[in-house]
Structures are given as structure tokens and as C-alpha cells.
Amino acid sequence: MRPDLTADGAGLAGDRVLAAGSTGRILLAAAVRALRGQDCADLRDPGTPSRFTGVPEPVRRAAAVRAANRVALTPDQAAEVDAARVARWIVDQYPRRCYPGAVLGSPHGAAVHLAVALGVPWLPAAFESTVHWRGGAVDRPGPALDHGAALAARLLAGNPDVHVRQVHCPASRGPLAGATVSLTVRWRSLPTAYARFLADRLAPDAPVLLLRDARTWPVYDAGPGHSFQAGSPASGLDPVDFHPDSHTLRQVLRSVGGDGARWEPPQAVCPQGYAEHGVEPGFELAVRDWAGRRGHRVHRVLFCQPEALSAAVADLYRGWLRRAGKTGDRLVVECGGLLDPWQVLRAGLVPYWCENAARRSVDAAEWWLAGSEPFSSVDVLPESPGMRSPALAGLPQWLAVAAFGRRRRALDRTAARGYPVASVPTRRATEVLRAQPCDLPAPPPLLAATAIEAIRVGAAHQGLVVC
Template sequence: MVSERGTTGPAHGVRAGRAGLAGDRVVAAGSAARTLVAATARALRGADCADLGHPRGMSRLSGAPEPVRRAAAARAAGRVALTVGQAAEVDADRVARWFADQYPRRRYPGVLLGSPHGAAAHLAVALGIPWLPTGFELSVHWPQGAVDGPQAALDHGAALAARLLVGNPELHVRQVHCPASRGALAGATVALAAHWRWLPTAYLRLLVECLEPGAPVLLLCDARTWPVVDSAPGHSFQIGCPGSGFDPVDFHPDSPALRQVLHAAGSDGARWCPPEVAGAPRLAEHGVEPGFEQSVREWGAVHRHPSHRVLVPEPAVLSAATADLYRHWLRAAGKTGNRLVVECGRLLDPWQVVRAGMVPYWCENATRRSVEGAEWWLAGSEPFSSVDVLPEPPGLRSPAVAGLPQWLAVAGFGRRRRALDRSAARGYPVSSVPTRRATEVLRAQSYDLPTPPPMTVAAALAALRDGGSQQGLLVS
């Protein structure tokens, strides 16, 4: 029996005999946390991501007229989204158990919790430890929704959050209305990011049963901020998000960039009237709840497992520090460390990266800012003999999205091999590519076996401190 007293908050969300929706039905298809847990768990079992698909099979419509493509995308999203009634059937404990149960039950030299980031999956695999998210995303139907109606989205989302929180008091629900990153889908479904306010029971059980004595617990925290509206206890709302490639001011009604985005999503933007935001910006949708961090520290102190926090100011900083860490790790094992793969979004495969002895750099998405981070890091790094680039098409048009010439410039840093995946480039940016495409590309790389022995957590933390401190990465 796992002891929870004093470590996970009042009442701990215990529900005797409650039957909720299965975790794989609740967690949004294609969401970052879902993809990263699946990829990390497979890698720890010595398997790749060949069976991972993608929720939107829209590649065949990349050349269709915009209204046709938008309608098809909305229908596809509706098929996998929760209904309004199902919001009350969500059981956050069951979701946590679904995440934790994907990992092999054995002893681990540590565990990595926190915000979703592709480099976190690669870091976990190098250490031979699980990665678990501190929250999960849901997509819920929005009947008669409008991409240019943020106030209506808030009203609808508040009702959904109230249903969800009745049975899940351990959650905080952040609603994100972002036409810049979701396009027309922002008017068809509501996006909710649910965060645990303390360690869920399934995570506690994994820590107790699977951690080696004295093994550390690492907590990865996305430190980006964004203007937030408090709607009701347990529910907050934000318009736009850092991953959109825009700034908060770009979501003002007079913004030319916003007008472009809304036009691409099928709206003229005339009804765009966002709720007023008061106060200072707060942690954005991928942040970690303060109570969750406190419960990690309390559990570690009680059970004699040291805890460490990795505070990430921007995704590119952790991507660069992890890529440098991989290069040193590979070279310490007698490998060259001169072959790079630049991944993007869901296009990653940690096991195939290790099998091929490659260095991974992960871009959060296909925005210009994200790709520029890769360019700056490459410009300041020792040259790579080969660079393979896997751009994930965002499925929409936006002035913030990087063009193919910018992706080609990234590949151009390779001294002998410069490869941009043609399947991902075909129909870019409005096409769709399954997660397994990364596996197909990486399987074609030459093997570099045996794989290096796992890196120690102490060595990884030291490398992150050395490689990321100047860019604001804080390891404590």
C-alpha cells in the first residue's frame, strides 16, 4: 500500500469504485504528453515508434481548396474529441495510471517528471529512466463554435471545466484558445490543459515500487509566461500561447498577424473581442503547478530520494543543452558524435536515435522562432558531418511558420550530408505526417552499435548546468 499522507494534498482525489473513461480516450490524440510518454516507454523497452500514427490523416487534401481542407480537419478533430457529456466522466487518477503503466516494471536509477519537451524524452532514454508529464491535454467538442469568438470559447470552456473539476479536485484546468497554433480547429473544439496540483497516486506507486534506493527525482519546469484570465476556482484561460510563434500583443484585434491567421482559418476577424486580462503574466499552459513541485520535494525528503528542478526559459535552451550532452555521451563511448538529426514536434524516435549513435536536437514546432533556435545552436557548435532534418508540417498557414528555405538552411550545416525529409516537405505546411515517419527515416541510418551505457543522473545534471547556464537554464 502506498502511503500518501502529507505528500499529495488534501483528500488526494481518492474515488472508491469510480469508473471513468480510459486514459487513451481522455488524453488528446497527438498531444505532446501522449506522444512523448509513448516514445520514451518504447525506447526503454528497446523498441521504436513504428506503430505510432497521427490523428489527422490530411495529407491527401494538402492541395484541396482551403474551405474543403478546413472542413475535413474539423471533422477529423471531432471524431477523436470528447463530447460535452464525457467531460464529466474524466478520471485524472485513471489517466495517471495509464501513463505510468506504459513503462516496464523494473528498478530505475531515477525518474523525470515535468513539462512536455522532446529533449526530455531523449534525456530520459540516455539515463535509462521514465519520463512522466505533470499534466495532460484534452480536446472537447464545441458545438456552434467560432474561431474568432474567444469570449464564447471562455464561456463554453468554463462550463466544461466545472464538469471536469467536480470529480477531479486535484486538477487545475488551463483553457487555451489559439487560432495561430490550432487554426480552424480552435472553432470546432476546446483545448484544455489539465495539470495535477500534487503527485497522483499512480505516480507515487511507481516511485515507491520502481526507484532504486536513493535514486533522484528530476522535475522539468517550462518557465514561459503568458497573460492569463482567472475564470473560476480551478479554471483559467489564455488567448494564444508561446508555441504559436506570436507574442501576446499579436492577439490584439488590430494586429495584422492576427487578421492573417483568422483569414486562413475562415474568419474575417470582425467579431474578435478578447476578455480583458488583469495582472502580471503567469506560467503558460505547459508550466508545472507549484503544489506539484512541493509534493515532489516533500515525498523525496520523507523517502530519502533527492529531488532536482530543471527550469527551462525557452525550449531551444534545453534542446541545445541535451544535444551537447548527447554528443559528449556518444564520444565517451567511442563514437564520433558527428551525425545530427533535427526533429520537430511529434517527429521523433529516441530509440532509433540511440541505435544509430546520432545527436538529437528537437524543435518544439515549425515556427520561425523554433527553427532559428536550431540555426543559432548549429552556428556556434562544432560542425556535424551529416544533418538530417524532419520538419513536422503544422497543418495550417501562419506568418509565424518557417518556410522550407529556412529548414533547408538548417540542413545546410552538414559538411557531407544535408538531408531534408521529402515526405515531410511534400505539401508543407498544410500536409500531415505520421509520427512513425521519423522512425522510417532513422531506420535508414547506419547502425552504430553497441549503444552507450546509460549516463548517470549526476553526470547529466552537471552537463546541463555547464551547457545551459549561460542561456538561462537553471538546475537546482
């Protein structure tokens, strides 16, 4: 990212607004670098205290909170967030050239790999910001909602075209859930900067792919433009696990310094809605309307589980590599922010992306590998969540994923050394993949029609909806 790049107008620069270390921001940085022909070696560590590997849990939690507070917005700065300026900042990251298409929608590592194979930009339908919560507590979702409502009101006052989803999830954010408030800001229409970018940079008749995370979660309607969810599907847990009587919840809260007896969600029963990474209906309608008026076809891909898209794109890469005369038999299993699309292309690898280190994510990778043609080489990059949770996969399960390799079975030792509490920098994936043998030249860019047809053919088997 270029921190000195700012757009005209008031408000905070996009570099300041997007939460450091958030999945969406890392994916954007990886996509931009890949289209520039660069890897992710220069990605800055968001401040995760990876060096605290042998200290007591309270010390490690305090260090994590201090690191998060250094990059979070202040409550006053929430009023300075300008979603239109964020959109301008995002599109200004990409090289100025004509593109044969675009990928928009929910944050997903496979979506970025798909965009890079097509040679097109990936544009997120939302962005995440974190804001200070002085005196907060991981085990108090009610006060978190009260604090978040005030922040959302400030943000919405200057951004009427967005929806703010607040997520309070100690199972995925750990002690940070008690120090900062997480706000996912979702555009309810196509940002003007996106529309101008697509109009200026898309080739005539270039297709637009809209990828939507269709997972649901109990959502509390906190007010106009603001909704709240206690827990998240990204935690690897189910909604019932966030009930006050849940033994799993008590385990999670103990591990992050909380008390299960204090957990009181704002409402006992909430209706199901799309989870935080969903796409606002207004955004999708605006994309389809814009594309229809300019002769661009929109292809929608919906996934109810992130691993479905990961499997589809991995299969797509394998076929693409083989048609280019490569083996397509070397796999890298990435996790969270540990990915590097450019190095994947350079080495001629097949990428499979796990959303996080949750046991169900790793289970899905094992099932996909068990049903796939064997790979000669399997490299695994487990991202440490920085906390302990009953939902996490253990190192033996990650080793079982690597064991699917016929000749090479590699679990990154640096990432595994302090797992699951000691994190590694996001650039660690680059360091590992740079050691892979070079398999250049890279295949010619994947044709959008070929990619869409391949995803459509395997949609029913993978659990995708393509329309």
C-alpha cells in the first residue's frame, strides 16, 4: 500500500481507515501487488506481538491489545470516515491499464487468486475498521453494542449510502474484542469511484464477476443503517455456541481473560441475516444496473461455505496450468493472510485457501484433497490466530493435510513453532513460496469465459450457485 496516496476532500485517508491486518486489507494488498508483478515481501507487519512466545497469557494479551490500539481509530475519527474516499483510495492502488474484466464482492483468498489468473482487479464490497473502546470487555456484548451504536451514528451521519455491521466475537478476535470495536462498512450502492474505474478501465464487453458470501448468522437490528452480531461464522463455531449457557463459550472467554457468567447478548433470539462478509442487496443491484447499461455481463457466484469457492478455484488453477503444459501437481494450502498470489503464479502452484485455522476449514481441505487427484507436493501455511479456542485445528491436523503430498509434505516450521498463540508476519508466505522452484513463463491469462464455465460445471459438486 502507498500510505502517501490520498484523495481530494475531507476525511481520513483510506490507508488509515482500513483496519491494519484485516483479511480484506491483506487481500487487496496481495491483489494489487500481483497485478503489478510484485510479491508480498514488503507487506508491513500490522503489529502482532509474535515475539511474545514464552510469556504468560495475560502478558501476551496485554501486548496484543497495545498493538491493536496503536492502529485503531479514535471515537472522534469515526466521524471522519469517508466511504467515498476509501473507494477512491482502493481503485487508485491498481495499475492504470485496460482490464479484460473485474471481480467484485466478499473478501476471499480464492477470489483474489481468480482475479490474478484473469489479470483483473479485485474490488471489495465492504471494508473493515476498528475503533477504540476504552473500558471495554470481551465478555460484555451489550455495552459493546451501546458503544458501537454511538460510533455507527457518527459514521453514518456522513455516509448515508453504507450499512455498518458491528461484530463482537471473542472467538475470532480474542482479547481485541474487549479493546476495540469492529465495524464492517458495506456499500449499499456502487461507489462512484468504482463506477468511474470500471467505465475507464474495462475493455468493451468485459465481464464482471460478483462473488457473494451467503453465510447467515443471527443479526440484531440496532437501528437505521446499523446491525450487530454476537459471534461470527469466521470463528469456526455455530450460533448456539454463543448462548450464555454454552460450555464452549465459557472456554473461549476464559482463554481471552473473560467470564462466561457476564455474557448477556442484547437479545436472546435474533432473526437470521447475511453475516458480516455478505454483500448488500443495493450494491449487487447497482452493479447489475451499471453493467447492463454499458453492455457488460454480470456473473454471480454465491457460496454458503468459503471452502466451496476455495475448492472450485483450486480445481480451476490445476486445469489452467495443465493446459499451459505444466504439471499442476504442486499444491500450497494457504490460511488467512498467509498468501502470495504472485509467487503462486511464478512457481506454477495450485492454491487452496483456508479462511482461518478453524477445524472445520481444515476438515474441508482434507476432504477436498481426499477426493482430488493426488498432488506430488503439498506445502501448508497455517496462520496462528493468536489465541486458543476449542474450534481450532491442532498441528496434527495440519500435518495430516501436508501428508497428502506423494513426494513432498511440508508444514512451515516458522508458522507452526508458536501455533496457535504466536503469529507470524503476513510476508512469511512470500518467504516460503520464494523457495519453491521457478516454473516460468506463467500461463497466459485465463479467459473469463473459460473460468466461468469451469466454475459452473463444478458448481453443484462444490456447493456453489452460479447465475
